[in-house]
Amino acid sequence: MKHHRTGASRQATAAPRHAPRQVRIIGGQWKRTPLPVMDAEGLRPTPDRVRETLFNWLDHLLDRDWHDLQCLDLFAGSGGLGLEAASRGAARVLMVESQPAAARQLQAICDKLKADQVEVRRGDALATAAAMAQSDTRFGLIFLDPPYHQNWLQRMLPLCERLLTPGGLVYVEAEMALDTAPLPEWLQGWQLLRSDRAGMVHYHLFTLQPAA
Template structure:
């Protein structure tokens, strides 16, 4: 049985970069309640789905957490990655990783703000988006709706969505399902944005 950490403990775990320019690098992850770093197996599946679509992508990681997906994309030569993280301590940890990797501001941006609020005032345009919200918070639909209403997606943009299996939500007609993988607890989707006339 794993020992329970004290409330004051901020000891780190690690995420591993699987491929690309930082292949094999282990990066620190702070211990924070609700933080679910993406497993290597899930990451491998996702990036096998994406293949060459990562290269030169303008990437947005909406609920960055450990930064595992966005940092993997940057390692695999995405043009730019924006990590949105609401929790101050986690965002600070992401900025430390940015410094550790010596990533430039044009390559990697860390935003410490509520995701939906930031998206509503965003002027960017993205063709690769990761959406893995905290479970049981009903954040997925508002994020999808805001991405569409604010015209933040380039035509043909790919979105990776991960949510609890029991979540009831609607995939808008502009988003076409390409891949799906489900376990007893989690549903993972890859969808493509198709602009409608």
Template sequence: MHAAGQVRIVGGAWRRRLLPVASGPGVPAGLRPTPDRVRETLFNWLGQDLGGWHCVDLCAGTGALGLEAASRGAASVLLLEQHAALVRQLRDLKTLLNAGTVQVRQGDALAVLRELARRPASIDLLLLDPPFDADWYAPALEAARPVVRDGGYLYLEAGREWTDEELAGLGWQRWRYLKAGQVHAHLLQPV
């Protein structure tokens, strides 16, 4: 068990490492780190070793998902976050962990997806965990399709289950699914 205001890296080089979660002015009220159990399940699905993988964590928030990928050997991890207070926290965590494969960037998730889509698809794992009340899930899923390479994965965390029909219409198929409390965790692959 760990204290409120902390997240624990579940596996890899930084396994069991407790990291602080930003709070206070400038931090969004709905900040919701992905639960340990859900992260553990996700990385069990993907395999423990992400050596050579290129990952993007959109709406990085606490950085729990992206830092978990880096801990498991990902070749590169982009932590993208819109809120300045969280970007500062992510940069501090990158320094604390001496995470040379991690890049922290402030920006808008949809704009970055469109930017990445102008390049050949090269992302092995795209992590999409926006606030549950976000109204841009569908545009993000559509914009993400040309970013993820064939055989790659998109992790979608949402406040509801996305149907196979909805996902197929946006270019995705469900590979795995888990409901844990209010979290609906989907692991998708390109159609």
């Protein structure tokens, strides 16, 4: 499948100097629920309009069938991605967050929403993913939205390959476009399904290329 760019968000706008104080859940049972954003280094919530486009893509690819989906949010931050998936009916969402205060805030939000299908795990994303890759734990959708300029994608995508169910999807947010040739070596084996840009945010949806 060729990757697709949506026309509406091609026009880049200047990135805000500071993260917004809150984002909101866009769809599902908790629609319009605000999610506070902590002022913490490296915490960069996915903008509402980017998540709206992403979840439109996912609704289309999943045929709006979320009820059996196991999701992993490796850099959970404000919880906007993982909680959006849970709001839409994902069976399970594991949110991993290394910052103690942010993890506590995520747990408080889940408790308030009675989000029993969501697990908040405080820990390092790389170590957590590596440990799960050694087990039989697999996910149909992985959110990968790490801090920029720290080479996280090169380290995380090989682990995501081992954590995906067959046909699973990985959402990747980056400071640069990942759809330009030649692709870096660490993207070999991945197939780009969708990509777009909003301001300084480049976002992509990948799946593993089928085995030859």
